[in-house]
Amino acid sequence: MKPPLLAFNKKGIYCEAADVYLDPWKPVDKAIISHGHADHSRWGHKKYITHHSNVPIIKHRLGEIEVSGKEWNETFTINGVKFSLHPAGHIIGSSQIRVEHKGEVWVFTGDYKDEEDGVAVPYEPVKCHTFITECTFGLPAFKWQPQAEVFTEINNWWQQNKEDDRTSVIFGYSLGKAQRLLKHLDTSIGKIYTHGAIENMTEVIRPLAEMPETTRVTRDTKKNEFKGNIVVAPPSAHGSPWIKKMVPYVTASASGWMTFRGARRRRAIDRGFVLSDHCDWQGLLKSIKATGAEKVICTHGYTDTFSRYLRELGYDARTEETQYEGELGEEESKIEKES
Amino acid sequence: MKDFAELIKTLDSTNKTTLKVEALTHYFKNAEDKDKVWTIAILSHRRPSRPVNTTLMRQWASELANIPVWLFEESYHIVGDLAETIALVIPPAEENTEKSLNQFLQEILELKPKTEAEKKDYLHKNWLELNYYERFVFTKLITGSFRIGVSQKLMTRALSKATGIDEDILAYKMMGNWKPEKTTFKKLILEENEEDYLSKPYPFYLAYAIDGEIEDLGVVANWSAEHKWDGIRSQVIVRNDELFVWSRGEELVTDKYPEFEDFVGKVPNGTVIDGEILSFPDGKIGTFKDLQTRIGRKNISKKLLEKTPVILKAYDVLEWKGEDIRTEPFVERRNILEKLYAEVSSEEIPLHLSERISFKNWAEVAEERERAREEKSEGLMLKRLDSPYLVGRKKGDWWKWKVDPLTVDAVLTYAMRGHGRRSNLFTDYTFGLWDDDKKELVTFAKAYSGLTDAEFRKLDAWIKKNTLERFGPVRSVTPHHVFEIAFEGIAESKRHKSGVATRFPRMVRWRTDKNIHEANTLGELRDLIPD
Numbered sequence: 001m002k003p004p005l006l007a008f009n010k011k012g013i014y015c016e017a018a019d020v021y022l023d024p025w026k027p028v029d030k031a032i033i034s035h036g037h038a039d040h041s042r043w044g045h046k047k048y049i050t051h052h053s054n055v056p057i058i059k060h061r062l063g064e065i066e067v068s069g070k071e072w073n074e075t076f077t078i079n080g081v082k083f084s085l086h087p088a089g090h091i092i093g094s095s096q097i098r099v100e101h102k103g104e105v106w107v108f109t110g111d112y113k114d115e116e117d118g119v120a121v122p123y124e125p126v127k128c129h130t131f132i133t134e135c136t137f138g139l140p141a142f143k144w145q146p147q148a149e150v151f152t153e154i155n156n157w158w159q160q161n162k163e164d165d166r167t168s169v170i171f172g173y174s175l176g177k178a179q180r181l182l183k184h185l186d187t188s189i190g191k192i193y194t195h196g197a198i199e200n201m202t203e204v205i206r207p208l209a210e211m212p213e214t215t216r217v218t219r220d221t222k223k224n225e226f227k228g229n230i231v232v233a234p235p236s237a238h239g240s241p242w243i244k245k246m247v248p249y250v251t252a253s254a255s256g257w258m259t260f261r262g263a264r265r266r267r268a269i270d271r272g273f274v275l276s277d278h279c280d281w282q283g284l285l286k287s288i289k290a291t292g293a294e295k296v297i298c299t300h301g302y303t304d305t306f307s308r309y310l311r312e313l314g315y316d317a318r319t320e321e322t323q324y325e326g327e328l329g330e331e332e333s334k335i336e337k338e339s
Numbered sequence: 340m341k342d343f344a345e346l347i348k349t350l351d352s353t354n355k356t357t358l359k360v361e362a363l364t365h366y367f368k369n370a371e372d373k374d375k376v377w378t379i380a381i382l383s384h385r386r387p388s389r390p391v392n393t394t395l396m397r398q399w400a401s402e403l404a405n406i407p408v409w410l411f412e413e414s415y416h417i418v419g420d421l422a423e424t425i426a427l428v429i430p431p432a433e434e435n436t437e438k439s440l441n442q443f444l445q446e447i448l449e450l451k452p453k454t455e456a457e458k459k460d461y462l463h464k465n466w467l468e469l470n471y472y473e474r475f476v477f478t479k480l481i482t483g484s485f486r487i488g489v490s491q492k493l494m495t496r497a498l499s500k501a502t503g504i505d506e507d508i509l510a511y512k513m514m515g516n517w518k519p520e521k522t523t524f525k526k527l528i529l530e531e532n533e534e535d536y537l538s539k540p541y542p543f544y545l546a547y548a549i550d551g552e553i554e555d556l557g558v559v560a561n562w563s564a565e566h567k568w569d570g571i572r573s574q575v576i577v578r579n580d581e582l583f584v585w586s587r588g589e590e591l592v593t594d595k596y597p598e599f600e601d602f603v604g605k606v607p608n609g610t611v612i613d614g615e616i617l618s619f620p621d622g623k624i625g626t627f628k629d630l631q632t633r634i635g636r637k638n639i640s641k642k643l644l645e646k647t648p649v650i651l652k653a654y655d656v657l658e659w660k661g662e663d664i665r666t667e668p669f670v671e672r673r674n675i676l677e678k679l680y681a682e683v684s685s686e687e688i689p690l691h692l693s694e695r696i697s698f699k700n701w702a703e704v705a706e707e708r709e710r711a712r713e714e715k716s717e718g719l720m721l722k723r724l725d726s727p728y729l730v731g732r733k734k735g736d737w738w739k740w741k742v743d744p745l746t747v748d749a750v751l752t753y754a755m756r757g758h759g760r761r762s763n764l765f766t767d768y769t770f771g772l773w774d775d776d777k778k779e780l781v782t783f784a785k786a787y788s789g790l791t792d793a794e795f796r797k798l799d800a801w802i803k804k805n806t807l808e809r810f811g812p813v814r815s816v817t818p819h820h821v822f823e824i825a826f827e828g829i830a831e832s833k834r835h836k837s838g839v840a841t842r843f844p845r846m847v848r849w850r851t852d853k854n855i856h857e858a859n860t861l862g863e864l865r866d867l868i869p870d
Contacts, residue, residue, distance in 0.1 A: 139413070139414050139417060140411075140414055140427075140428045141417070141427040142427075143412045223474065260762050261420070261423060261759075262419055262420070262757075262758075262759055263762070265351075266760045267765070268354055270354070271352055302413075304416070308409075309407075309410055314766075
């Protein structure tokens with residue numbers, strides 16, 4: 001029996017025909033990388049291939065690496081296997097990876113969302129036979145509001161805090177969510193301050209996407225500057241000595257997990273905004289349908305539940321173990337490295 | 340409903356007490372009176388009885404969401420709250436209703452006797468006319484209690500701010516057996532009404548656990564000590580030749596303890612006794628487990644009354660000859676109680692006295708505490724001789740000094756996702772001890788509390804990676820982690836696989852220094868059972 005075009009082994013998603021890995025979690029010779037989050041672009045590979053807008057991002061995170069950047073839809077061939085990158089809409093520079101060999105097409109999503117967020121190039125469905133999808137939010141309980149509504153709420157919250165003479169502190173991970181927040185905050189309300197980890201990443205992204213003016217919080221930033229303004233910080237800053245400077249402040253978190261009342265209360269955050277860089281339930285189902293795939297492989301998230309439901313819908317769906325973490329991992333583990 | 344849902348949302352979205360009181364005060368100043376009465380009822384756990392069983396609700400919500408029931412169930416295990424799950428999975432509202440909170444509750448009251456089809460129609464229609472948060476609140480009203488971090492004390496404070504009525508008086512007015520659909524805000528809160536007071540208990544005075552050294556309480560001669568009995572804290576009221584028994588949960592339980600009917604005629608009218616209801620099989624104090632056979636029953640059979648009779652172990656007297664004597668010093672109230680006890684003890688009514696312990700120094704008090712398990716008590720209560728009977732949990736005059744809990748080291752064997760703020764986290768654990776051959780782990784207790792949030796998160800991540808099998812919401816995990824489990828009491832039990840039931844088991848320490856073979860055995864657990 002011939003090996004599948006893409007197989008899941010101990011190191012990552014492996015294409016034997018091309019001897020190349022997609023988003024491997026152990027060091028390999030050649031890796032095609034979907035996007036810059038730490039669970040997808042790891043340290044230690046000899047050669048990286050990714051979308052050119054992701055190049056400065058992973059260089060910033062991983063240091064000097066050997067990396068080649070590709071355009072959207074640009075086909076590159078390795079050992080007769082055709083690869084191309086297509087927008088995934090997850091964060092800036094995030095791609096789906098299309099693999100074609102002898103008429104068979106597989107697509108690996110990495111992470112993706114089907115809503116346009118104003119920063120990342122929007123997701124485009126890619127026709128394929130086998131679709132390897134994340135399902136971080138693969139439960140019918142997840143249903144996103146349109147982004148415009150969420151940002152109206154966020155800006156109203158900021159405005160209200162300003163009227164109450166308080167500083168607004170909003171948490172979002174430093175690559176992706178932070179820039180999405182920056183892009184849509186209403187700067188007529190006040191000034192935007194940023195945590196160092198976020199400012200560093202935003203500096204890398206400024207040449208790629210237009211961002212508003214921000215002020216880095218440093219040791220010299222005066223306490224009385226903050227009042228009425230907003231501070232964008234990574235979740236790890238919550239409860240740290242760093243945040244004490246902003247007293248009196250009100251906290252909020254922007255994440256898909258804020259859907260659950262329990263998640264917000266557990267983190268002792270005053271306000272939760274449901275804002276995710278992943279697909280919601282309907283988004284996943286629609287995207288899968290649009291690919292025309294018959295086979296679906298679920299990687300991370302509520303994989304068992306989601307693939308069981310897909311089987312009931314008639315797909316040939318299964319689950320594969322990976323070391324991708326989804327939004328939870330992005331929030332809770334990634335930041336440590338970056339700050 | 341809109342303003343009530345908004346209130347719940349505000350209460351739910353802050354951890355700060357001052358903001359909660361502010362929101363409640365604002366609500367009590369602005370809501371319509373009928374809604375206020377219902378809000379007080381709901382926040383003091385007086386909901387209408389559940390009109391629809393939850394299995395049907397899950398089914399109907401799944402239909403509306405157009406998902407299979409199993410998928411709804413999976414979602415529920417992860418969300419960790421039924422009303423929240425329902426509110427999340429069904430499609431967004433098409434129109435929005437203007438019905439008030441009291442209208443909804445009236446409808447919910449009337450729903451109970453209706454047919455299944457009518458109930459389903461009612462839920463489907465209303466779910467689709469409410470926005471996400473209103474829908475969550477509406478479903479909560481039907482399914483369960485609101486756990487939103489608002490104690491009755493906090494609500495009373497806000498109500499006091501809104502009305503200008505003293506908090507203690509409000510606490511008193513809100514006690515007892517009133518029904519929100521049968522009273523008005525004026526009658527319940529604003530008016531003085533003598534008749535209503537016939538059945539009313541007083542708010543219980545509760546003690547904090549002693550912190551620091553016992554000697555820090557100062558001069559030993561200023562204190563009284565007695566055992567802290569392990570039963571149901573209650574007030575027994577005799578007024579106007581009628582008996583009322585209230586448990587600490589503010590539940591009127593007169594019918595469950597017919598033994599106390601004998602108080603009428605022997606204990607003078609206008610008496611309120613604070614004490615502990617204890618089981619008393621074979622003329623001796625029984626275990627809490629014995630008492631449990633009485634708590635859950637609706638009908639008390641003659642056989643049960645003979646097998647497990649109860650007594651009242653009296654601590655204090657709060658009303659005497661129709662007068663509220665709570666401000667009298669404790670020692671004076673005790674004198675009245677002891678005199679009453681002496682007078683009625685020959686009458687064979689089930690009134691016992693919680694004896695005061697005599698002691699000369701703190702060391703003697705400490706010695707008595709060591710005897711608590713022998714006496715079947717939980718430890719000691721220390722009360723200042725000159726203390727008034729206060730309202731609620733207060734520091735200073737009364738302290739509880741419990742015996743140290745029993746502990747064993749046990750192995751984590753199963754885990755389940757938690758609820759509320761622990762939703763989507765594996766925080767509910769089952770623990771096993773070795774059988775006597777040290778071959779197999781036998782389940783002996785479940786515990787949910789005692790770890791820090793950081794420890795829970797760490798363990799949650801480990802559980803997700805070390806799952807052996809899934810049984811619906813429950814996962815078996817590789818036996819690996821050892822925890823020190825503390826509990827207050829222990830008794831033999833036929834219902835438990837281990838043959839032992841423990842009371843209030845909880846985790847006190849994550850024994851990362853121990854491997855699973857160092858955990859205790861069932862035999863060692865059984866050795867802890869008192870004779």
